[in-house]
Each structure stands twice: as structure tokens, then as C-alpha cells.
Amino acid sequence: MDLHKMTIKQISEKIKNREITALELTEKMLEKAKEIEKKVDSFLCITEDVAIEQAKKVDKKIANGEKVSSLAGIPIAIKDNICTEGIKTTCASRMLENFIPPYNATVVEKLNKSGTVLIGKTNMDEFAMGSSTETSAFKKTKNPWDLNKVPGGSSGGSASSVAAGQVFCSLGSDTGGSVRQPAALTGIVGLKPTYGRVSRYGLIAFGSSLDQVGIFTKDVYDCALVLKEIAGKDDMDGTSSPIEVPDYTKFLDGNVKGIKIGIPKEYFAQGIDEDVKKAVLAGVEQLKELGAIVKEISLPHTKYAVATYYIIAPSEASSNLARFDGIRYGYRTKEFDSLDDLYIKSRSEGFGEEVKRRIVIGTYALSSGYYDAYYKKALQVRTLIKQDFEKAFEDVDVIIAPTVPNVAFNFGEKNQDPLSMYMEDVCTIPANMAGVPAISIPCGFKNSLPIGMQIIGKHFDEATVLKVAHAYESCGDFKDKRPNL
Template identity: 85%
Template structure:
């Protein structure tokens, strides 16, 4: 059997039983990445030496009979906006193309403690701004199901690496849907946890009140394994929560009998592809057959979510990206006659068009005379969106909706229409606004391209979200399906 079609659990058992060594697995993975990279273009850098070193450490522990984590010795990918000590972290931007962090993000330290093997840093939309991984300054990642299609974004490199079987799991970041949307378009599992569930320390900031590190895997059980290893309070991240981290695999019993599912009518209205709508409704029906109760609900302020997001996120980006000025680190323009000219040239040459567009929008929204009209008003609407979810969760346990309004589109199709690209996140943005956990799982195909179903839960109730996702996954034949490349 192809090792790269196996689950994390199966591979971990093979390693523990000494049927394969971590070094052998890592070398086979590196060979697979090299064979597929020219087609898929998932990675910005390959960390071969570090991967081999980490694999050898795991093999030594196994030889000594030491207890190892379920993730030990298993190759994974890291989105290139998550800091890795001694490894380039570029955010897929010219302005950071030679930046090597002097420290690890907390999630990386935790994965290293678990014995994880980093294969490389994955491609992304520049500074996580985009929905197709086409705004990267370095390359355009392809969708493994159809190399003429986008993989989604901004974490498209991580999604494509997992979907194509190059790595067993990967980390991404989700500010407005950037884990769930590419997971849906590439036919894998993508989880955005509750805001504060996973430390953001070492995640290069885009929108600080919205950013959350997320997880890509090929099935729900694997997602639960990874979440358990990286979740929890971090003393150096003031926004991380002290909420206890359970063993999420214990929730995966297949039993959804009596569970209440809310179906928000606003997510099935105009703009959602009919085949996508049918696949998600069929998924809900399948859960009903498994014993869940289904109820139509309303999230009335959903229609304002995209407009609200594109005030709040660019405003926070405008502030966060002000640090990239050519003075302390990163790209610096070569010819300038004054400090102002240094700033202008560095930022004009270093940032791509989409990043500059959002900086300008955010700076305008925060400027004197417009702050109350735009940014403050957007924060008030955000509160209403959050309250919609709180009210809905008084009656239901989870909410189910489409992840994306359509299946993967052609590379280049929406580049000249930013508003059309922004609408790709219409179904995912509200969960970021409310800070609640949400997962995307595959629920069907249209023209050979995956369709995603989104399951949204209460704050810190990732267990129930995973439970529902796992029950559905086991009732259909889709998990661990790898496109033929």
C-alpha cells in the first residue's frame, strides 16, 4: 500500500511497530515532494536537512523504547507565515524574501516536542491576503484535482500539499476562511479552531483579532490528533485561552443521535451554486438519518459580514504591516534620497498589488474623520454577527452550511475582479467575526472537483464539531481520497 495514502494513526502504528523507520518515511516523502512539486508547486522551501535530523531523533527514541507522540516521525508542511527558527519565513512576499526568524512560533515548538518532521514551508497568498494563492510573489500553486484550477487561499500551498499526498498534515492560517476555503476546493479536512484555542505567537499578523492558526488533514481523526498536540494556553500570547484541552479523539464515537443541527437560510440563498447547495443539503440529510435533529435557523446579519470584514481586516493589516519599512529587516529599496523616499520605494516595490490595495483601504478607514463612520461601525456590526451565533446556539449544537459558494475556478479567472474574489469567503467570514470554531469536510464532487460542507460550533466546542464531521465522514466514501497525479 502507498504509505502516503495512509492516515496519521496508521503510519504512527507502523513506526511504533518498527515496520518502517521515521528516516525511511521522511526520505520517501521528500522523493514524493520532488516528484510532484513541478506540477503542484505547493512549497516555497524544502527543509530536507532539518527533516532528516528530526526523523533520526524519533528513530533513536523508538529504538530506546521511549514513549512517542502520535505525530512523532510523521512529515508535515508549514504555511510560510508561521515563524520557523533558522528557516526562511517570507509570507510569500518580496518584502520578506530573505527573512529568517530567530525564534519558532509556539505551534512549531509544540510540534517539535511531539517529534514532528517539517518537510518545508508552503506557498500562500501574500501576507495571507487572497482566496486563490495567486497573489504569492513567487509562484502559483495548482489544485491537485485539476492543475488548471486554483487550490483556494490563502493557505493554498498547505491544502494542495496534503490533498496531493505530499505530506500527511499541514498548518495554515485562517483570517476570513483561509483554511476552510482551500480545504473545500481541494477535498480535504480544514479546521479553524476557536479564537484563542491555539497560540498565535509567531504567526505573522494580518488581522490580529481575526487570525487563527488552523489544521489541514485528509480525515477528521487525524485533525483531532493534531489539534490535541498544538492547542492550549501560551503564556507569551495574551490572546490564548486557558480553557482546558480535552482529548478530541474521545469525541469521535460516530453517535450524533439527538444532536441538534441548525441550517441557516441565509447561507443557501442567491449566489450559492445549485450543485453545491444540493451536496450540502444531502449531507445534512445523511446526518438526520444518523439520528440528528435538523432545524432551520436565521443568522440575519450574515449579509453584512463581507463588507464588515473588508473594513476590519484591512484596517488591522494597515497597522500590522506598517512595521515593514526597510529599516530593521526585510527588503530595502536601493536608491533613495530621503527617509520618506526610502519608505515609499521600499513599500511600493516590496508589496504586491493586493496587499497595497488592502493597506490603502485600511489606512483610509482608520483616518481622522472616517474612523467612526467605517471602523467603529464595522466593529458594531461585528458584535451583531457574534450575537446572531450566540442566539442560534441557544437552540442548536452545531450549524451546517456550504464552505464555499462554488467549486474551484480557473487560474487567472478572477484576478481582474477583486470583488468577485472577495465573495469566495462569504460563507466562511462570519465564523471569524464571531471567533467560533468551524471545519470544512468534503461532501461531494461537481465535474470532478470537490465540494466542501462547513460545520460551525460553539466557542471552545471543537469536540462536538469534530464529532459531527467524523460521523458524516464515516457514512460516506470520501476520506483519504487522493487525486490521481
């Protein structure tokens, strides 16, 4: 059996029916993950001992006749900015190269309770700042569809691990598109839930008002399964919502008759590749054939989203990363002459270029004399972007747009032009600014590289987003296409 090509739903049934034990599955997946890892470099560490121990616990429960969840025994991966007790969590940065958290993030606790098996921690852009996973201090993750292309970022390792069949599911974080963009470039499903739907406790902060833990899976059903397990109120996170968590899988009936889909003209304007436009609009036509109602809408402040994001996110990063000073924990320079020298050298040596760039931008935007002109103004524009969505959702149930303007690009192609790299997130940033849920699913190919379609929904209406995504996915065979490694 090609176990690594299966979905969570398929493999879960085999475990529950005792066709395969969790330990057998874990050993086979570890072997496969290591074999593939030589090509794609998805992981910063593979947690073999932890995985085997967790798998044995699942088998013991099944042997005792205990009821287990649909995620029991499922090999997963976790982005390396999500805290795992006793396992290094580096944010792919020299600053945290030897940091071992004394606690688990809430999402990790929930997955542990569900019986998942942790295969390893995945590579990422340093402190989640980047769109290609090239800013990692340790390695460059490759796109499984073409090893000369980037997998997207910042959650490139998490996306690559699922696309390459190393794990069945992985968690990432999405601040401006860092789950959806790599999902699109690697041809898998990537969901950013509503801000507050999933706890951020234990997620090392980049932009606190934008960050959200997200999910990578091979298909929409698996995504719904995982979301049900990790969503919900958490007393450790004051921004998490008490709104009840439904069983999202019950909404996946393929019926989209009467659902109103909005097509924002701003997302199909100049700068979006023509083949990407065609693939996404062809997907909309398929949904129309299933009975969905399609209408053009406008989100007029979209054009300000990237500029606004790159004031708000760096400002929050500047504040959040101030704690890494060489004193309390993290990297400390070996030679210094004074306290100021210790701060300067530790941060200069510990942080990479992109992180330093964003700290400088954020510190400038928050400084006296510039706060009102930049940060305050950006917050006002953010409100206008949010109001655009609220107005649009008075007339439509979901909004469909491209996830990324282009398909995967070559390593080094955008490194010398930060603005070009920042524009990779032009279609994904608005959902973070508004705090609404959004998913990316594969909808086509260009030059044998995947194209992603983005479905955006109302606050806390992940159910409808998943419903529409599942209906479209069921029409074609894109979810079954896998890279040949």
C-alpha cells in the same frame, strides 16, 4: 505500500510497531514530495536536512524504548507565515524574501516536541491576503484535482501539499476562511479552531483579532490528533485561552443521536451554486438518518459580513504592516533620495498589488473623519454577527452550511474583479468575526472537483464540531478519494 496515501493514524502505528522507521518514511516522502512538486508547486522551500535530522531523533527515541506521541515521525508542512527558527519565513512576499526568524512559533515548538518531521514551508497568498494563492510573489500553486484550477487561499500551498499526498498534515492560518476555503477546493479536512484555542505567537499578523492557526489533514481523526497537540494556553500570547484541552479523539464515536443541527437560510440563498447546495443538504440528510435533529435557523446579519470584514481586516493589516518600512528589517529599496523616499519606494517595491490595496483601504478607514463612519461602525456590526451566533446556539449544537459558494475556479478568472474574489469567503468570514470554531469536510463533487461542507460550533466546542464531522465522514467514501497525480 503507497505511504503517501495513508493517514497519520495508519502510518503512526507502522512507526510504533517498527514496520517502518521514521527515517525510511521521511526519505520516501521527500522523494514523493519532490516528484509531485514539479506539478503542484505547493512549497516555497523543502527542508530536507531538517527533516532527516528530526526523523533520526524519533528513531533514536524508539530504539531506546522511550514513549513517543502519535505524531512522532509524521512528515508535515508549515505555511510560510508561521515562524520557523533558522528557516526562511517569507509570507510569500518580496518584503520578507530573506527573513530568517530567530525563534519558532509556539505551534512549531509544540509540533517539534511531538516529534513531527518538517518537510517544508508552503506557498500562500502574500501576507495571507487572497483566496486563490495567486498573489504569492514567487509562484502559483495548482489544485491537485485539476492543475488548471486554483487550490484556494490564502493557505493554498498547505492545502495542496496534503491533498497531493506530499505530507500527512499541514498548518495554515485562517483570517476569513483561509484554511476552510482551500480545504474545500482541494477535498480535504480543514479546521479553524476557536479564536484563542491555539497560540498565535510566531504567526506573522494580518488581522490580529481574526487570525487563527488552523489544521489540514486527510481525515477528521487526524485533525483531532493534531489539535490536541497544538492547542492550549501560551504565556507568549495574551489572547490564548486557559480552558483545558481535551483528548478530541475520544469524542469521535459516530454517535450524533439527539445533536441539534441548524441550517441557516442565509447560507443557501442566491449566489450559492445549486450543486453545492444539493451536496451539502444531502450531507445534512445523512446526519439526520443517524439521529441528528435538523431545524432551519436565521443568522440575519450574515449579509453584512463581507463588507464588515473588508473594513476590519484591512484596518488591522494597515496597522500590522506599518512595521515593514525598509529600516528595521525586510526589503529595502536600493536607491532613494530621502527618508520619505526610502519608505515609499521600499513599501511600493516590496508589497504586491493586493497587499497595497488592503493597506490603502485600511488606512482610509482608520483616518481622521472616517474612523467613526467606517471602522467603528464595522465593529458594531461585528458584535451583531457574534450575537446572531450566540442566539442560534441557544437552540442548536452546530450549524451546517456550504464552505464555499462554488468549486475551484480557473487561474486568472477573478483577478480583475477583487469583489468577486472577496465573495469567495462569504460563507467562511462570519465564523472569524464571531471567533467560533468551524471545519470544512468533503461532501461531494461537481465536474470532478470537490465540494466542501462547513460545520460551525460554539466557542471552545471543537469536540462537538469534530464529532459531527467524523460521523458524517464515516457514512461515505469522500475521505478516501484522492486526486490522480
